[in-house]
Amino acid sequence: MDERTRLRLDVAYDGTAFSGWAAQPQRRTVAGVLVETLDLVLGTGVATGLTVAGRTDAGVHASGQVCHLDLPVHVWRAHEGRLLRRLARLLPTDVRVRAMRAVPATFDARFSATFRRYEYRVTDAPWGCDPLRRHEILAWPRALDLDRLTAAAAGLVGEHDFAAYCRRKENATTLREVTRLDWRRDADGILVATVQADAFCQAMVRSLVGAMLVAGDGRRPVPWPADLLARRERASEVTVAPAHGLTLVEVGYPDDPAEYARRAEATRRLRVSADG
Structure with missing residues (x-):
């Protein structure tokens, strides 16, 4: 060979x-x-x-x-x-x-991998999205409050069972650790959510964004996204945000190549233990 x-x-x-x-x-x-x-x-x-x-x-x-x-x-x-x-x-x-x-x-x-980092882009401009950026930015039809978005995001950081935000797979865990979740408004007015975790289950990021957006525009209370973490099954009232606003921007790895195998072994062991 x-x-x-x-x-x-x-x-x-x-x-x-x-x-x-x-x-x-x-x-x-x-x-x-x-x-x-x-x-x-x-x-x-x-x-x-x-x-x-x-x-x-x-x-x-x-x-x-x-x-x-x-x-x-x-x-x-x-x-x-x-x-x-x-x-x-x-x-x-x-x-x-x-x-x-x-x-x-x-x-x-x-x-x-030690983490995956995503960004989700939204515009709440009353005229909609710049046509040249329509494939990467979601046009939201209501005004969004950055402070409300930030507060809603804070309640989702940490290790939780994200069953309410995941598409259930048989024998798969929905326990994840979100190490970063925050919002910013750039100089051009675009709102950007940054979400980082060791791993994500299917549709998790877009579900989190969908829940935060309705808290950000005032249709749901600010604590509502975090309150859903008490659920042990997918929350049907959470709308999955459209795919085109989401971008995978970085994957992290150990700085020392000697750690690649140790990290891979630990991740496999964790997945096997968690997934049964």
Whole structure:
């Protein structure tokens, strides 16, 4: 068996025309497009083991997605100096591999990660969203109060059972630790929610945003999003915010490469224990 090199890829994409990250039959996905292009450049099946830090849903964007794959050492040596530019020429314009480098074989894009950070963008301008940014910003039809949004967010930080905000999967835990959740209003008036956790369950970020927005516009009390944490099943009254406002902006990893394997082992053990 050929000796293999593990590569880390930093990827950005506009999720508008993708049915999410994961490859699906008869659907255009980020992973599907990436594999097709790698096969075209390197040969079918030469790149193996594509693994992503976080599978984004249909319509969700990324500026800081991370994945890894493995190549035979001789293939990497032959293509190392030109592979990034070849991918830039052949990939569609709505997905870019921004960086590529060899990493230790212990690096796991999914399990070695220490956090995922997302941003959600909303405008409450009475005239709506700038047409040039309509694919990345949600136009909210009511005025939003930054102080109310900030207070609502504060009650959701920490380790909680987020069952009220997650799509239930059999034998999967909804216990998560949100280490950062805050709002800001940028100089252009756009409201930005930053949400960071070790991991998220499906639709969790957009559900949190949906709950905070109705608290921010005054239709729900400020404590309402945090009060829902007492639920042990999904809260049907929470509206999932549209996908196009959400962007995965960063995935964190240990600074010391020697910690990759230890972090991956700890994450796997935690998931197995929590998920039964």
